[in-house]
Amino acid sequence: MATTPAFDMVLFGGTGDLVMRKLLPSLYQAHKAELLHPEGRIVALGRSDIGRDAYLAQMDAQARPHVKNDFDAAAWASFVARIDFLKLDAADAADFAALAAHLGQRSGRVTVCYLATAPQLFSTLCEQLAAVGLNHPQVRVVLEKPLGHDLASSNDINAAVARFFNEDQLYRIDHYLGKESVQNLMAIRFGNALFEPLWRREWVDNVQISIAEDLGVEARGDFYDKTGALRDMVQNHLLQLLCIVAMEPPASLTANEIRDEKLKVLKALKPFSAEDVANKTVRAQYKAGAAGGRPVVGYHEEANIPADSRTETFVALKAEISNWRWAGVPFFLRTGKRMAERVAEIVINFRDVPHTLFPNPSGQSFANRLVIRLQPDESIRLYFLAKEPGDGMRLQPTYLNLDFQSMFKVRRADAYERLLLDVIRGDLSLFMRRDELAEAWRWVEPILETWATSPVPPKSYTAGTWGPAASSALLSRDGAAWHEEV
Numbered sequence: 001m002a003t004t005p006a007f008d009m010v011l012f013g014g015t016g017d018l019v020m021r022k023l024l025p026s027l028y029q030a031h032k033a034e035l036l037h038p039e040g041r042i043v044a045l046g047r048s049d050i051g052r053d054a055y056l057a058q059m060d061a062q063a064r065p066h067v068k069n070d071f072d073a074a075a076w077a078s079f080v081a082r083i084d085f086l087k088l089d090a091a092d093a094a095d096f097a098a099l100a101a102h103l104g105q106r107s108g109r110v111t112v113c114y115l116a117t118a119p120q121l122f123s124t125l126c127e128q129l130a131a132v133g134l135n136h137p138q139v140r141v142v143l144e145k146p147l148g149h150d151l152a153s154s155n156d157i158n159a160a161v162a163r164f165f166n167e168d169q170l171y172r173i174d175h176y177l178g179k180e181s182v183q184n185l186m187a188i189r190f191g192n193a194l195f196e197p198l199w200r201r202e203w204v205d206n207v208q209i210s211i212a213e214d215l216g217v218e219a220r221g222d223f224y225d226k227t228g229a230l231r232d233m234v235q236n237h238l239l240q241l242l243c244i245v246a247m248e249p250p251a252s253l254t255a256n257e258i259r260d261e262k263l264k265v266l267k268a269l270k271p272f273s274a275e276d277v278a279n280k281t282v283r284a285q286y287k288a289g290a291a292g293g294r295p296v297v298g299y300h301e302e303a304n305i306p307a308d309s310r311t312e313t314f315v316a317l318k319a320e321i322s323n324w325r326w327a328g329v330p331f332f333l334r335t336g337k338r339m340a341e342r343v344a345e346i347v348i349n350f351r352d353v354p355h356t357l358f359p360n361p362s363g364q365s366f367a368n369r370l371v372i373r374l375q376p377d378e379s380i381r382l383y384f385l386a387k388e389p390g391d392g393m394r395l396q397p398t399y400l401n402l403d404f405q406s407m408f409k410v411r412r413a414d415a416y417e418r419l420l421l422d423v424i425r426g427d428l429s430l431f432m433r434r435d436e437l438a439e440a441w442r443w444v445e446p447i448l449e450t451w452a453t454s455p456v457p458p459k460s461y462t463a464g465t466w467g468p469a470a471s472s473a474l475l476s477r478d479g480a481a482w483h484e485e486v
Contacts, residue, residue, distance in 0.1 A: 004424040006039045006109045010099070012125060013116035014044025014085065015058065018144065022175075023114065024063040026417035031082070032075040033413075035421060039109075043102065045088040055085035068414065090117075090124050093131065100132040112423050114142040123160035130164035140423055142171045145236050146227060150448065151441035158434050171423050172432040176211075176237045176344075178415030178422075181378040182244060183430075185346065188380070190249050195370075198350065200325045205367065206480050208332045208347040209241050211374075212339040214291055216463070217313070221304035228311040230283075230451075233335040235444045239266065240432070242331055245346060246321055255428035259436060266439035270320040277450040282459065282470045283312035286338040289463030296338065296463050310451075312458050313337045316471040317447070318478075330478050334471065338463035340484075344374035347483045358385075358395050366397045371483065378412075379403045 009027065011019050030036050044055060064076065086102060088095040103111060113129060115122055122143060129135055143161070148154025161170065176182060188195055198204070211233055217224040224232070243262035250257040272280070287298035299305060299313050314336030321331065352367040371381045380402040385395040413421070422430060461468040466484055475481055 003035055003037050004040065004110075004421060006037045006106075007041070007424045008103050008109060008111045009040070009042045009420075009424070010103075010111065010113045011042065011044045011116060012088070012114060013046075015046040015048070015050075015055070016116055018116045019044065020059070020062040021066050022416045023116065023420070024059060025066045025068065026414060026420055028063075028067055028076065028079045029069070029413065030417050030421060031079045032072060036082075036424075040082060040424075042083045043099070044083060044085045045099070046085065047087070047089055049087040050085070052083075052085045056080055056083065059083070090121050090128065093128060096128040096132045096134075100134055103134070109138065110424055110426070111139045112142065112420075113139060114144075114423075116144055119144075119147055119157055122157055126161050126164045135164050135169075137169070139165070140169050140171055140426070141165055142173055142423055144173060146231060147172060147437060148441065149226075149231065151438065151445050154437060154441050158437070162434070167434060168428065170431075170434070171419075171428065172434075172437060173419055174236050174240050174430075174432060175415040175419060176374070177240055177244075177430040178417075178419040179374050179378065180412055180418075181372055181374050181380065182241065184380065185244055185372055196249075199348075201327055201329050203350055204326075204329050205349045205351045206330045206332060206475075206478065207242075207245060208334070208349070208480075208483055209238055209245070209345075210333075210347075210482070211237060211335045211344040212341060212466070213335075213337050214339060214342045214464075216286065216291075216296060216338045217299070217302050217305070219303070221302050224313075225305050225309050225311045229313055229315045229335050229337070230444055230447060234315055234317070234333060235440050236432075238333045238335060239440045239443070241346060242319065242333065243436075245348070246326055246331070248325070253429065255431075256433075258429050259433045263433070263436050263439060264323075265321065266436060266443065268321050268323045268326075269443050270322050271443065272446040272450070274446075274450050277447050277454075280318040280474070281447055282314070282316040282468060282474055283451060284314040284336070284459040284461050284468045284470070285309075285311070286313050286336070286463045287460045289338070289465065291338060291464045298460075298463065299338075310458055312451075314339075314461060314467050314471070316467065316474055318474060330480070332475055332480070332482075334467070334482065336461075336467050340464055340466050342376055345483070346372040346374070348372075349480065349483075358393050366395070369483070377403070 011023060013019060027042060086099060088099060111134065115125055117125065126141065148157050189199060243265045246265045247261040248264065250261045285299040289296060300307055300309065316334040319331040319333060348370040350368040366385050369383045371383065373379045381399045383397060383399045386398045388394040388396045419430060459468040459470055466482065472482065
C-alpha cells in the first residue's frame with residue numbers, strides 16, 4: 001500500500017486517554033509499516049505548557065504500553081522524532097496563532113485536526129481554527145463521539161461546526177466501521193453471488209447485532225451516568241452496523257454512494273411509539289456479581305454513580321425496517337457492560353428448511369446462520385448441517401470458518417489506524433455524514449423520552465451474565481434466541 005500524502009496531524013486533547021491509548025499507538029503502527037509519508041508530522045496539543053521532552057516521557061509511560069504486536073525500539077525512536085508538543089488553550093487566540101505559525105503555509109500538505117476533546121468545545125475550536133486560516137480546503141477535522149446528547153444538541157454542534165468547515169472536510173468517526181470484519185461484510189454481500197440472493201426477507205428469519213463488554217464503567221462513572229448504553233453504543237455503533245447489514249448495493253464504492261444507501265436504511269427504520277418502547281425494548285443495570293473470576297460491585301456501587309441513578313448499562317431492542325427487502329424481519333440489537341464475555345458480532349439467522357427429511361430427536365432447529373465476529377477475534381463462520389459419520393442419516397451442526405489471522409498472513413491494521421489513514425488520504429467512506437447522524441438521533445429519541453418519563457425503573461442483571469431474563473423473552477416472542485457461543 002502506498003504511503004499517505006505529506007501531512008500534519010494535530011491532536012487536540014493530546015495528553016488525554018484516547019490519544020494515549022488509541023491514536024498514538026495506531027499512528028506508530030502505521031509508521032512502523034511505512035504507511036506514513038516521511039515528512040508527516042504529529043503535533044500534540046495540551047492546556048499545560050509541559051514542553052516536548054516531558055510530553056515524550058508521558059508518551060513513553062502511557063502510549064507505549066498500548067502498542068500491539070512486536071515493539072521495535074528503532075521504529076519507536078523514529079516515530080517519536082515526528083512529534084512536537086504545543087500548549088493550547090481553547091479560549092486563547094494567541095495559542096491558535098502560534099499553532100498556525102508552527103504549521104506554516106507549505107503547499108501540498110494535508111492538515112488533520114483531530115478533536116479528541118469534549119464535544120462542547122468543538123464549536124470554539126473550529127471558530128479559532130478558522131480565525132487563523134486553518135480551515136482552508138486541505139484541512140480535515142475529525143469529530144469524536146458522542147456528538148451531542150440528543151437530536152437538538154447534535155444539530156447545534158453540527159450547525160456550529162458547519163459555519164467554518166464544509167461537509168467534505170468533516171470526519172465523524174465511529175471506530176467500529178474501521179474493523180476489518182465490517183468491511184469484509186460488504187465484500188461478502190456485494191462481491192459474491194452466493195449470499196446476495198438470500199439477503200432478504202424471504203430467506204432471513206432474524207438478524208442479531210451484539211456488542212457485549214465484560215468491563216464495568218471503570219473510571220468513567222461520571223461521564224457514563226450522563227450518557228448510558230443507548231446513547232453510548234446503540235445510537236452510533238449498533239445502528240451503523242445495522243446499516244451495513246441492511247443497505248442496498250451502492251452504485252459505486254464512493255463515499256457518498258455508500259452513505260446514501262445507509263441513510264435510506266435509517267429513514268426506513270420503523271419509529272417507536274410509547275407502547276413499542278414498553279414491548280420492544282429492555283433496559284437494565286448490572287448488580288454485584290463476578291467477572292474474570294473475581295467479585296465485582298454493582299453499578300450503584302461504582303465511583304461517581306448516584307444511588308438513585310436510572311441510567312441503563314444494558315439495552316436490548318427489536319428494530320424493524322419498513323422496506324421491501326426487510327419488511328417483517330426483526331433486527332435484534334443488544335449491548336451491555338459487565339456481561340459474560342467481551343464479544344461483538346453480527347448474526348444472520350436464515351429460515352429453516354420448509355420440510356425436514358432427516359431424524360431430529362431433539363426437535364431443535366438447526367437453521368443455517370452466518371456469524372460475523374468483530375471482537376475479540378475477527379472471523380466469519382457459516383453454520384450448516386452435515387451427516388454424522390457412521391450408519392444412518394443423523395445430522396449434526398458444523399461450520400465453515402474464515403479466520404482472518406490464520407487465512408491471511410499479513411499484518412492487519414486496527415480500526416483507528418485504518419481510519420486515521422483514510423482521513424489523511426481524504427476517504428470519507430467509513431465516516432458518518434451529518435444527515436446520517438441526525439436520522440440516528442431521530443430514531444432513538446422516542447426511546448430516550450419514554451424512558452425518562454416512565455415510572456418503571458431499569459431491570460437488573462448479575463454482573464458476569466448475558467443480561468436480564470427480559471432480554472431472552474424479547475426474542476422468544478418471535479421464536480428466536482440469542483446466539484451466545486463464545
